[in-house]
Amino acid sequence: EERRYRSASGGPIALRARQHSASCRELAVRCPRLQLRSLSAVTSAVWLAAYGLFVLSQNSMVLSAAIFITLIGLIIYLHFVKIDQESLLVIGSLGIQVTSSYASGKESTTFIEMGRVKDVVINEAIHMQKVIYYLCILLQDPGDPQGVSEVVPLFQSSKPRLDCLIEVYKSCQEILEQRKTAPPSN
Amino acid sequence: MVLKVFFPSCCSSAESGILVGRWLSEQSSAVILAVVHFPFIPFQVKQYLSEVQRVTKVSVSVLGSWSNSKQEKEENLSKFLEDLGTIFSHEPWIQISKEGDSKFWSCSTFQKHSNNPKEEVILVYYDQRKVMLSHLHPPLDTATSTDQETDDASKLSAIFHTVAKSKMLFMTDRYNDGPIKLTHWQSDGAEASIIVELMKQASVPACMLLAFLLSLVSGICRSRVLKFWPLSFLWRKLSTCEQLGHRLQHLQVISSNKKAQTQTQLMRKANIFVSLLIDVALGILLMSWLYRKNRIGHLADTLIPVADHVAEELQDLLQWLMGAPAGLKMNRALDQVLGRFFLYHIHLWISYIHLMSPFIEMILWYVGLSACLGLTVALCILSDIIALLTFHIYCFYVYGARLYCLKIYGLSSLWRLFRGKKWNVLRQRVDSCSYDLDQLFIGTLLFTILLFLLPTTALYYLVFALLRLLVVIVQGLIHLLVDLIDSLPLYSILLRLCRSYRLAAGVKFRVLEQQDGKPLRLLMQINPLSYGSVVETYRLPTYSCYPKDSWTSLCKKLFLGELIYPWKHKGEKQD
Numbered sequence: 001e002e003r004r005y006r007s008a009s010g011g012p013i014a015l016r017a018r019q020h021s022a023s024c025r026e027l028a029v030r031c032p033r034l035q036l037r038s039l040s041a042v043t044s045a046v047w048l049a050a051y052g053l054f055v056l057s058q059n060s061m062v063l064s065a066a067i068f069i070t071l072i073g074l075i076i077y078l079h080f081v082k083i084d085q086e087s088l089l090v091i092g093s094l095g096i097q098v099t100s101s102y103a104s105g106k107e108s109t110t111f112i113e114m115g116r117v118k119d120v121v122i123n124e125a126i127h128m129q130k131v132i133y134y135l136c137i138l139l140q141d142p143g144d145p146q147g148v149s150e151v152v153p154l155f156q157s158s159k160p161r162l163d164c165l166i167e168v169y170k171s172c173q174e175i176l177e178q179r180k181t182a183p184p185s186n
Numbered sequence: 187m188v189l190k191v192f193f194p195s196c197c198s199s200a201e202s203g204i205l206v207g208r209w210l211s212e213q214s215s216a217v218i219l220a221v222v223h224f225p226f227i228p229f230q231v232k233q234y235l236s237e238v239q240r241v242t243k244v245s246v247s248v249l250g251s252w253s254n255s256k257q258e259k260e261e262n263l264s265k266f267l268e269d270l271g272t273i274f275s276h277e278p279w280i281q282i283s284k285e286g287d288s289k290f291w292s293c294s295t296f297q298k299h300s301n302n303p304k305e306e307v308i309l310v311y312y313d314q315r316k317v318m319l320s321h322l323h324p325p326l327d328t329a330t331s332t333d334q335e336t337d338d339a340s341k342l343s344a345i346f347h348t349v350a351k352s353k354m355l356f357m358t359d360r361y362n363d364g365p366i367k368l369t370h371w372q373s374d375g376a377e378a379s380i381i382v383e384l385m386k387q388a389s390v391p392a393c394m395l396l397a398f399l400l401s402l403v404s405g406i407c408r409s410r411v412l413k414f415w416p417l418s419f420l421w422r423k424l425s426t427c428e429q430l431g432h433r434l435q436h437l438q439v440i441s442s443n444k445k446a447q448t449q450t451q452l453m454r455k456a457n458i459f460v461s462l463l464i465d466v467a468l469g470i471l472l473m474s475w476l477y478r479k480n481r482i483g484h485l486a487d488t489l490i491p492v493a494d495h496v497a498e499e500l501q502d503l504l505q506w507l508m509g510a511p512a513g514l515k516m517n518r519a520l521d522q523v524l525g526r527f528f529l530y531h532i533h534l535w536i537s538y539i540h541l542m543s544p545f546i547e548m549i550l551w552y553v554g555l556s557a558c559l560g561l562t563v564a565l566c567i568l569s570d571i572i573a574l575l576t577f578h579i580y581c582f583y584v585y586g587a588r589l590y591c592l593k594i595y596g597l598s599s600l601w602r603l604f605r606g607k608k609w610n611v612l613r614q615r616v617d618s619c620s621y622d623l624d625q626l627f628i629g630t631l632l633f634t635i636l637l638f639l640l641p642t643t644a645l646y647y648l649v650f651a652l653l654r655l656l657v658v659i660v661q662g663l664i665h666l667l668v669d670l671i672d673s674l675p676l677y678s679i680l681l682r683l684c685r686s687y688r689l690a691a692g693v694k695f696r697v698l699e700q701q702d703g704k705p706l707r708l709l710m711q712i713n714p715l716s717y718g719s720v721v722e723t724y725r726l727p728t729y730s731c732y733p734k735d736s737w738t739s740l741c742k743k744l745f746l747g748e749l750i751y752p753w754k755h756k757g758e759k760q761d
Contacts, residue, residue, distance in 0.1 A: 020697050021706040022306055023188055089695065091708070093188040093214070094308065097695055109694040109713055113341055 003167075007031075008132045008159040015164050023092030023175055027168050030085045031158040034078075034103060046070055079104040083157040088168065092175045096120075096137060098154060110152075114179065116140055118148060120172045122165050133162045135169060188306045189295060190215040191280060192345060192710070194314040197221050198284075200369040202253045204270060205280065206235065206355075208246055208348045213341050216249050216280055217348050219314075219355055220370040228273050230365045244351045250280030271296055282309075290701040307705040310695070313712075314371040316687040317349045318356070320712050321449050323691055323723060342693055396441035404434065426566040429668065432729050433560065436462060453678055453724050460677040461726065465560035472564055473557045482554050486547040490539065493575055497536050500578070504528050507646065516642045524646055528582055535578045562668045569664040576657045583654035584749065590647035591747030593636055600633035651744060658750075675724035679717065686714035 002016045011032045018026045050066030082103040089097040095113040102108075118138040125134055135154045141147035160168075192207075192215060203223040209216050222231060231248065238246050251267040271279035278295040293307045322343050356372045358364060421427045436458045446452035476482045508525035510516070557564035573580075602608060603626070608619035621629070682689050690712045698707040715723075743750050 020700050021308075024308075024697065024706050024708075026697065089697065091308070091695065091706075094190065094310075094695070094708075099694075111692050111694055111713065115341060 003164075005164040006161055008127075008130065008161060013158050013160055013164070015160070015167060017167070017171060023178060024090070025171050025175060026087060026089045027171055028085055028087035029155055029158045029160055029164070031083055033084070034082060039074075043070055075104075078102065079106055086155050086158055088154060088172070090172055090175045092178050096172075098137075098152070100157070112137060112139070112152065117176075120169065120176060122162070122169055123151075123153075127159075132159060133165055134159070135165050187214040188308055189278070189280075190308045190310060191282070191293060191705075192217045192310050192312055193282070194218060194220075194371060195311045196314055196371045196373075197252075197369050198311075200252065200254060202255070203251075203367075203369070204231075204248050204274070205250045205252050205282070206246060206368075207249050208244055209249055209276070210341075210344055210348075213344070215341070215345070217345055218249065219246065219349065219352050220368045220373075221252050222248075223367040223369065226366060232274075234366050238352070238355050241354050242351050244348055246352065246355065247276060248274035249276055250282065253281075253283040255283070255285060268296065289699060290704040290707070293705045308708060309705045310708045310710050311698075312345075312710045313687075314349060316712055317346060318353070318371075319685075320346065320687050320690040322346045323689065323715055323719070346690075390443070393441045393443055396437065397443065400434065400438055400441060404438075407431075407434075424570050425665070426563060426570055428729060429562055429566045430559070432672065433462070433562070450724075453675070454726065456677040457675040457724060457726055460680070461672070461674065462560070464676060465562055465671060466558070468561040469557045469559060469564055472561060473554065476554055476557070482551055483547060486550040489546055489550070489575075490543050493539050494536065496575070497532050497539075497578075500532055501529060503649065504532075507649065511645065514641065514645065516645070517639055520639055520642050524642070528585075531581065532578060562671050565664050565668050565671075569661050569668075572657065572661060572664075579650070579653050579657055583650040586643070586647040586650040587747050587749055590643050593640060593643055594747055597633065597636050597640070600629050600636065603629040604633065647747065669728050673726045673728045675721060675726060678720050678724040682714060682717060682720050687712045689715045689720060691715040691719065 001018070002014045004012060004014055007013045013032065014030045016028045016030070018028075020026065046066055046069070050062050054060065054062045079102060083100050084103050085101045087099045087101075089099070091097070093114055095111055096117060097109060097111045099107055099109045116139050118140040120135065120137050122133055123136050124131055134156070137152040137154065138148045139150040139152065141149035155165075155168075190213070197218070197220070200221045201223050203221045204226075205216075205218050206220050206222055207216060207218040235246050235248070238244075251270055253267060267281060268279075278297045280293065280295055282291055282293045284291045291309065293309060295305065295307065322340075324340060324343070355368070356370050357376070358366065358368055358373075359375045360367065360369075360373050361375060440455055440459050440462075446455055476485075504525050507516075508521055553567060556567065599609065602616065603621060606618055606621065607616050609615075610617040678689070692713045694711050694713045696709045696711065698709055700707060740750065
């Protein structure tokens, strides 16, 4: 069920594909979890700096402020920044749903109706100093049948490499094909 | 195409019957609104449905059958249900059956005219009450002004629209003695709150009274008496009057007796009402804090010393400028003239302030009472008091700017004379011109004088422009706060916090447990709008527009000595 791949920056990620029915598939990419090492490193650095300031200024408010900042920073990081899992639910003839789950349990979902989806493609992008591949959904322009009104990039936080993206791409295309072959209902 | 059946979760435990709803053929979806139970007379059912269709303009029809058998499968019941398909002819005829307490239902379609192979069925559960009350906000790029009735470009909005418009269908509950027995979300009886009903009854006379009072007040405001020149100038310049006018407009919107037609209008009225309420509550809180322990008296007592202190600081500044400021050497004569002129001005100002000092406490006491009209009014009064107290800084800035501006224009014109060119007013461009010798001589003389006097005027101008900018920044911050309180849609934010399903950005689907051979089961939930979009969609319009000048044009104006008015109000003529 779960296969291991690597992300664009080298970290380990896992892809889980589930088929719920003939026209419904769910593809979830799990990002590497928060490491205890990095957490302790950051906390110790902040507290050492605070202790240094305390020794210089002899004001104990610095220490309590450092604890406060560390706690608030950790909560903000877990709730708004650290994404645990990104998943794609493709329901043929209904639409595509993109979900990101954060480390604190928050889930942010977007549902795109099938009528607005033109295609799902793999694109290249320049990210910092690298060129990476990313999967994206092309949305139809309501006025122009050939045009694309918006590009919705997927798996932005886990950034899987091309081998993982090809698996996801193939899965999606199998379902998107069905809407072309099925005759439109009268 | 895959058949999608939208089934209300409240009907999951209903008795057997027939399914009533709307069929969207272009999407191959069936939106089930209610279940009609046995026994019924088909003719009466058809009559009832056509009446519902006439009132709600939603094409409701019988879509299929629903069988909920508590015991083992009943063979004759399924045959009976198939026969019903011939009475209520509908393509395709949907048959949903539930056995015992099983979660997994079987759903089959029956098509008479076409021989399509067995198509896949997706069963989507939805919460009827939430979908009915919710308002779908389309994403901004697809938001067009087309009518909702026709041309439902978004499939989801068709579903929301169907459920929302079928309110009449949900009015019949199980206690009605009619021939039709329905099950839907309200079939246990409609609920209402006594307080809400009482408030609705009381609001009508209250609105009429308020409208009458407002018409009196606006009549007085518009009367000729207040239109004479000094008063009208004063009203335009004081920001308190602007704010009071704005709030008056808001009150007029609330007290109008026309019912709100669309969702946006309703939300706007509610937002204005809540905003006014909070504003007045905060204002009264502020007032009670000010008047307790006579804080306003203390404030009045410190006002005059503060004004004195500001004037003294200005005098020290001018003495510094009249000496050798920052080591620069000024032209002694011009320096003394300008310095003495400004010092005399400050002396006049101090005398006026001291003349007014016995009355300050009383004036402030009465003006403070107007804080009960709202916190925004109190903040505007504060901004006006600051403007009045720093009026001398404004005057100095204007004098310095005009002097500097004249100098710059003179210098540029004489510089053109040096090069033998002239500004052609007719053609708005620089043309060459031959000057006489005496013109050149006088021009050069004037140019030299102006050039060597430039540093002195420039320094005075710089100092006063900086002071003026400081005051403008403080006033600007206060106005920013007032704008924030004015335009924040508090009711929408509270609604998003407490009843998040009312403001929907879209939907989200959750895949429920599946069983092989049974249709795909999904749960449709409402995806609420994010707080940022709520504020952006429902923001109340305000009367001030933010600095239209970009930074470059502001700097250019400062350099040339033109007067700057960074905070322009809408409706004021350009200066």
